[in-house]
Amino acid sequence: MAISLFFASPIKASIRKNFSIYMNLCDDYVGRVRISCFGSKSPSKPLQWFIAEPGIGKTEKKQSMKKILYDGGYDGYGIENWARGSRYKGQYRQRLRHGYGVYKFYMGDTNAGEWCNGQSNGIGEQICADGISYIGEFKGGVKHGLGCYHFRNGDRYTGEYFGDKMHGFGVYQFANGHLYEGSWHEGGKQGYGMYTFRNGTRILNCATTNRSRNA
Numbered sequence: 001m002a003i004s005l006f007f008a009s010p011i012k013a014s015i016r017k018n019f020s021i022y023m024n025l026c027d028d029y030v031g032r033v034r035i036s037c038f039g040s041k042s043p044s045k046p047l048q049w050f051i052a053e054p055g056i057g058k059t060e061k062k063q064s065m066k067k068i069l070y071d072g073g074y075d076g077y078g079i080e081n082w083a084r085g086s087r088y089k090g091q092y093r094q095r096l097r098h099g100y101g102v103y104k105f106y107m108g109d110t111n112a113g114e115w116c117n118g119q120s121n122g123i124g125e126q127i128c129a130d131g132i133s134y135i136g137e138f139k140g141g142v143k144h145g146l147g148c149y150h151f152r153n154g155d156r157y158t159g160e161y162f163g164d165k166m167h168g169f170g171v172y173q174f175a176n177g178h179l180y181e182g183s184w185h186e187g188g189k190q191g192y193g194m195y196t197f198r199n200g201t202r203i204l205n206c207a208t209t210n211r212s213r214n215a
Contacts, residue, residue: 082106090115113138136161159184 074095080088090101096118097103103111113124119141120126126134136147142164143149149157149166159170165187172180172189182193195203 093117162186 075093076091078090078092080097085106086104088097088101088103090097090103091099093099097115098117099115100113101115105111108129110127111120111124113120114122116122120138121140122138123136124138126132131150131152133150134143134147136143136149137145139145143161144163145161146159147161151157154175156173157166157170158173159166160168162168166184167186168184169182170184174180177198179196180189180193181196182189183191185191
C-alpha cells in the first residue's frame, strides 16, 4: 500500500512522465539565452568591465577612441572579463549579474541561464570541461528544484534537488543499464523505491540508505 501511494504521488508522476518535456523547454530556453548573449541579436555596444585581480576592477565604455571609467553600479547589458580569461556576457543590475547571461570560466566550464544578485537563480545549465553537466533549476547559486545531472562516467540523475543535493523523488540511470526510481534524501537513496536491472528484473520497496553522491 505504501509503495502504491508513493508512486501515485502527482509530483512523482509528473517527473516520470513529463520530465522530458520540461527538459526540452529548458534546452530551448538556455539556447535562447546563448543566442541573445553571443549571437547576432546581441547589443552592439555593451558596457565592459576588466577585472585584474580578485576584488579589484574598473569599468570602461568604449566611445570612439575614448574609454570612460565608471565607479558605480550598472544596469543593463554588459560584458565582464577577468585577467585569467573568464568572461561573463549578459544582463546586470547594480553591477551584479542579474537577468539572463552566460559565464565562461577560464578552465573551460560554462554556466548559462538566469541570474539573481550575482548568483545562478532560476533555469540554467552548467557544463564542465571534465564532461559533467546539469540543466534545470537553481536557487541561490546551487541546484534546487527539478534538474538533470550527467556524470562523467555516463550515469544520469533526473529529479528533484534541494540545497545542491539530490533530495525528493528522482530517477537514477546507471551507465551499465540498471535504473533506480524512488526517494532520495540529502544526496543518497533513502526510503521507498524500485530498482530495475538491465535484464528486466525488478526489486520493489527498496527501503535503503546510500552514501551521498556529489551531484
